[in-house]
Amino acid sequence: MVSMATPVLLLLHDPSRSTGFTAADPALPVASALDLGITRGDGIFETITVIDGIPQALDAHLTRLERSAALLELPAPHLAAWREAVFAAIDAHDDAPESFIKLLYSRGIEGTDEPTGWVYMQPSGDFSAERTEGIAVVLLDRGYHSTIAETSPWLLQGAKTLSYAINRAAAREAHRRGADDVIFVSTDGYLLEGPTATVVLKLDDRFVTPDTHLGILPGTTQESIFEIAVVNGYRTAYEKLTPADLLRADAAWLVSSVRNAAPIRSVDGVPRSIDAELTESINSGLASRTS
Amino acid sequence: MVSMATPVLLLLHDPSRSTGFTAADPALPVASALDLGITRGDGIFETITVIDGIPQALDAHLTRLERSAALLELPAPHLAAWREAVFAAIDAHDDAPESFIKLLYSRGIEGTDEPTGWVYMQPSGDFSAERTEGIAVVLLDRGYHSTIAETSPWLLQGAKTLSYAINRAAAREAHRRGADDVIFVSTDGYLLEGPTATVVLKLDDRFVTPDTHLGILPGTTQESIFEIAVVNGYRTAYEKLTPADLLRADAAWLVSSVRNAAPIRSVDGVPRSIDAELTESINSGLASRTS
Incomplete structure (x- = not known):
């Protein structure tokens, strides 16, 4: 049974410095053609499973996001901002037996020093x-x-x-x-x-x-x-x-x-x-x- | 001297099957949060220098795009479509001593089997x-x-x-x-x-x-x-x-x-x-x- 729940996409305003996000339509484009995430694969991600509204091992995922950022010399992620967006995505998402949240954090548009960050949530497939x-x-x-x-x-x-x-x-x-x-x-x-x-x-x-x-x-x-x-x-x-x-x-x-x-x-x-x-x-x- | 020429961005309608493109505003987002180009770095690119309106070594770049696509098992790029967009970008771009064109070709939005392709042009830096x-x-x-x-x-x-x-x-x-x-x-x-x-x-x-x-x-x-x-x-x-x-x-x-x-x-x-x-x-x- 495939869940019909609608995906949720939240764009972080400043993923390395402050909390705050804006909801976006997952069907519309969100990344610039100059985002180093797409032009160079220059960024990091985490995938978190959500069961009964609980993001599983969230602390471990955020710790690993921080570790990956350090290895790539990205600005340290503002973990409170990411945590806030994770729970907001869960609140906005329809119930599903199992869902997943993807955190994506890229170096941003070349030359801007402003990283890109978003949180995306959708129902998981059946494994x-x-x-x-x-x-x-x-x-x-x-x-x-x-x-x-x-x-x-x-x-x-x-x-x-x-x-x-x-x-x-x-x-x-x-x-x-x-x-x-x-x-x-x-x-x-x-x-x-x-x-x-x-x-x-x-x-x-x-x-x-x-x-x-x-x-x-x-x-x-x-x-x-x-x-x-x-x-x-x-x-x-x-x-x-x-x-x-x-x-x-x-x-x-x-x-x-x-x-x-x-x-x-x-x-x-x-x-x-x-x-x-x-x-x-x-x-x-x-x-x-x-x- | 930094040229003030405006960048040009052309989105290919179907980069593996037919010619045709649409101009887009390079300041606005063009890629989906689900594009495998950004979520997995799953795609290829070429960078071509343009001098006096001539895309240098265009055939060699297109041949290499085709070779990279084969190595990644992407659908073979429709080279006529890419060539058309390259020359259209040059036509739309202001004169500059040296410019470059980037071809970006990704596997597209996960699950769609529709690759993403665009041609981006801007003045080159001073080397x-x-x-x-x-x-x-x-x-x-x-x-x-x-x-x-x-x-x-x-x-x-x-x-x-x-x-x-x-x-x-x-x-x-x-x-x-x-x-x-x-x-x-x-x-x-x-x-x-x-x-x-x-x-x-x-x-x-x-x-x-x-x-x-x-x-x-x-x-x-x-x-x-x-x-x-x-x-x-x-x-x-x-x-x-x-x-x-x-x-x-x-x-x-x-x-x-x-x-x-x-x-x-x-x-x-x-x-x-x-x-x-x-x-x-x-x-x-x-x-x-x-x-």
Whole structure:
């Protein structure tokens, strides 16, 4: 069932300095042809899921927005302004079982030093099949050594930028190979992340995710899953993981804000087991977050 | 002297299927908040210099637009539509000593399968200082092996995409180090390209540029320079080049459509000689192209 709720778009007046926003018609254009967000992919974003009016892991998303801005040397976002717009969007939006909010923050029109910021909200698609039946993934070379974020910070690994053409191309490559999604691998053989998701493995009694020092995004959904895991008596760890770990894991997921935990049912065509009960328990835990 | 000419913006009606465009006010927004050009940097561009009403190397730019579109699996651009809009922009634009036209072609609003295309024209800045006094460059690790375009095409090396956040970050890193521009180097030690320019060296009686198989853009201005060089009795070659070649070259330039040939006067703070006479001759040759 596709919700008919109307999207909401709020344009922040001054996303780095003050609160205040204006509602805009999502059907009309909002970005200048000179906005560096479109001419250079020079900006950042966050995608936040909203369930029962609660923006999930909002603090973690705002913290990551701030971190991405610092990596791109954008003016620090005025977090109160973004928070205000998030709640205003939720107030203005029709009820839907699951919705998502996208925060977009670009360097703005070239030469103006005035960043662009908006908050967009619409109902989410239906990911129940992915959550229950799982997804097929392929491993793709990311072309970078695992030390890249430390040796070459200008490559912006670990920032959630608007420059996602590679992430889109990798997804197309996965579909061409008959798979649903991708896990990037470093040139020295470590699991990194998906184009829009974090890798989480269950290894015995531990939930493990790739170390963020590998030049990957800190996962907001992964962080929530670790909290749920700890409450349920599991240990958690950030480690260097390999494709062999992915195959031997008791369970494996790609986790992200809107799709939540999608169990991995094959890797490069090789089937692996999914733990339906544990996945359901994780996704229920995610859906019942109160912040 | 800054020209006061008014920018021109033409929106293509259907950039992959038919001619036709509408003039828009460049001061007003033109892109949707859902355009994949801004949300994912999912699109491509070209920048063409215009001198005396002639769009320089237009065919080479259109060919490269088509090549970038193929690498991103965008619908092939309808080149007649783009060509028509380029000449219409020139007709609508006030005279200026040098102007530039930007072609922007994105995948369009998510879910519509209708790409976005526009042609934007404005007077160019004044690059006479860079062309005569030269530029200081730093070498920065691009993080990729020189075989990346062949091994991992989903990384889109060699496509001129809207996902240029890294190119902008590299330029900031150069400025932080007191330099003007960057030459990227592969992990196996080969010169690649600048963030928005091609490397050209003069080695004895040869003009040499990095082999495009290294996962770099084919340079439209470099191609014109090679034509000028051949007319003047030089040989030309595409080769694997190293930082040692850059230091030992008789002359070295970063070349691009708007700035033209900017002689390199230092590399990582080490001075190297510039050939003012040859540079002037190249830039005169570029400025007098008839197509």
